[in-house]
Amino acid sequence: MAAPWTEKEINALVKIKEVHPHSSWEYVSKKIGSMHSPDACRRRYAPFAPKLTSVWSLPERRQLAKMIHYEPPPLWKEIGKYVNHEAEDCKAFYEKHITSKELDRGKREAKAEQNRMTKRRLSAVIIMSKTAAPQEKGKSATSTAGSSADDNNNNSSDHNGGEKSTTTSRSTATATATATATIPVVTTTPATTAITTRKRRFWTEKEVEILITMREQGSDWGDIASHVNRTPGACQSKWRRLR
Incomplete structure (x- = not known):
């Protein structure tokens, strides 16, 4: 009692x-x-x-605790649109209702989420640079080949002014063939494939809400997994991180 x-x-x-x-x-x-x-x-x-104008669910509380730690921090009206509450209600909830434990969790989640976004942007830049490098290299080699052919033609004309045009054409063709053979062939398909296979699907707010609701109702992991289209192990892992 x-x-x-x-x-x-x-x-x-x-x-x-x-x-x-x-x-x-x-x-x-x-x-x-x-x-x-x-x-x-x-x-x-x-x-x-202090009274609030609306009821806050657990996923909404955690989303607000995370968003206020973003860099740069969003405005209250932006947070309100995302958690489906008025801006004034979001501010009041933060000032009078949210706990330090929720704020600490939100800070960790915000940092981890923004680190993931930074890594994705870096991966995209690396892929683009790898794709562009062979094209630029190929252009450079072709330009060099053209210059070499012109030099050969000029030298041939200076030393053998009376040679026939067929000799000049033969020299140009030989120089072009040699330069083309030395152009390296580079492909970026393996790198792109490797990054794509490592891509993971992050939990949505709706999936987290379903997980929390069903688990609190006593549903087993197999039933929860079928509702969120994930494995029972993934659901258990996410549940442990939420606690």
Whole structure:
């Protein structure tokens, strides 16, 4: 049976959340020095908490905690469009309801997500540079071959002014054939294929919401996996990261 709340404990609970609105319920439970659990503290504070115009789901709370740590940070109206809440409601939720534990998780997720995006951009630049390099090299070699052929023609004309045009044509053809044979053939297909095969499919907010809802309802991993089109192992791994 849960212990009854005293007026002193209630006043301490309200004061802590007013002074430190982001404090976790574990911290509050320890701070008031009572026998009340963190969940009991959360439920008891509910009547005193600042009112919001809408109900926030767990995925929405985590998405907001992540987005406010983006670099550069987005505006409240931009966050509101993504989590389907008004900008004022997002700001109020951040200032009075979100916990430090959720903020710490959001900071880690934001950093990891932006690191992945940076790596993708670098991979795209590498692929483009590898594709463009053989083309530029081929143009350079062709240009050099043309210059060599012209030099040979000029030299032949200076030393043998009276030679027939057939000799000049033969020299030009030989120089062009030699230059063409030395042009390296480079393909970028293996590099592109290697990067493509390593591409992974990230979890969407809808999939995370389905995972959380079904798991809290007691569904088994096989049933959850069929609903989000993933393997049971992937679902278990994602669930452990969310906890």
